Amino acid sequence: xxxxxxxxxxxxxxxxxxxxxxxxxxxxxxxxxxxxxxxxxxxxxxxxxxxxxxxxxxxxxxxxxxxxxxxxxxxxxxxxxxxxxxxxxxxxxxxxxxxxxxxxxxxxxxxxxx
Amino acid sequence: xxxxxxxxxxxxxxxxxxxxxxxxxxxxxxxxxxxxxxxxxxxxxxxxxxxxxxxxxxxxxxxxxxxxxxxxxxxxxxxxxxxxxxxxxxxxxxxxxxxxxxxxxxxxxxxxxxxxxxx
Numbered sequence: 001x002x003x004x005x006x007x008x009x010x011x012x013x014x015x016x017x018x019x020x021x022x023x024x025x026x027x028x029x030x031x032x033x034x035x036x037x038x039x040x041x042x043x044x045x046x047x048x049x050x051x052x053x054x055x056x057x058x059x060x061x062x063x064x065x066x067x068x069x070x071x072x073x074x075x076x077x078x079x080x081x082x083x084x085x086x087x088x089x090x091x092x093x094x095x096x097x098x099x100x101x102x103x104x105x106x107x108x109x110x111x112x113x114x
Numbered sequence: 115x116x117x118x119x120x121x122x123x124x125x126x127x128x129x130x131x132x133x134x135x136x137x138x139x140x141x142x143x144x145x146x147x148x149x150x151x152x153x154x155x156x157x158x159x160x161x162x163x164x165x166x167x168x169x170x171x172x173x174x175x176x177x178x179x180x181x182x183x184x185x186x187x188x189x190x191x192x193x194x195x196x197x198x199x200x201x202x203x204x205x206x207x208x209x210x211x212x213x214x215x216x217x218x219x220x221x222x223x224x225x226x227x228x229x230x231x232x233x
Contacts, residue, residue, distance in 0.1 A: 107156075
């Protein structure tokens with residue numbers, strides 16, 4: 001079975017600070033893609049960052065970066081210089097090479113405060 | 115970027131009636147679309163995979179006759195909640211995969227979601 005675990009239901013960070021959201025997953029396959037999606041209060045899912053499992057280099061997108069540890073099956077998201085607009089639910093997800101559908105974690109609610 | 119439009123964004127209906135939700139890929143062709151259901155403060159639960167020109171594949175526990183899915187073209191999939199009941203009230207989200215993306219990159223583009231309230 002393929003599973004995604006997000007152990008932090010809620011987190012809070014002050015504006016301009018850095019926060020890390022954790023995610024672990026389980027799969028027996030070697031070829032897969034990992035994602036972090038953001039769901040703001042508007043409810044539309046937005047892709048934050050994407051990582052191919054075959055790439056050792058951690059993906060970065062402006063203030064967002066990941067720490068991908070393949071052996072540990074860990075895929076954490078770091079948000080630097082947090083902004084109020086980062087307040088949202090964050091979902092970790094992955095898809096394997098043989099599957100056609102995303103497996104989502106339970107989400108982490110991030111609140112950015114002044 | 116790729117845009118997926120969902121309509122209506124919210125709908126209120128009486129118990130026993132049917133409601134149709136549309137999911138359109140506006141600037142790309144989507145051979146596969148996915149329908150999710152999301153309860154408050156919970157994750158997305160995949161309901162079914164919709165393939166253009168063929169029958170949808172439903173996840174375990176999802177009633178096929180209750181949630182009718184039609185994917186008649188490469189840009190449109192519809193979800194019809196038949197004989198809706200209050201327990202069907204939820205947030206429904208569709209997503210689509212761009213057939214033009216090489217290989218199975220996994221990236222999905224999401225609609226804005228549709229909030230259904232059944233009275």
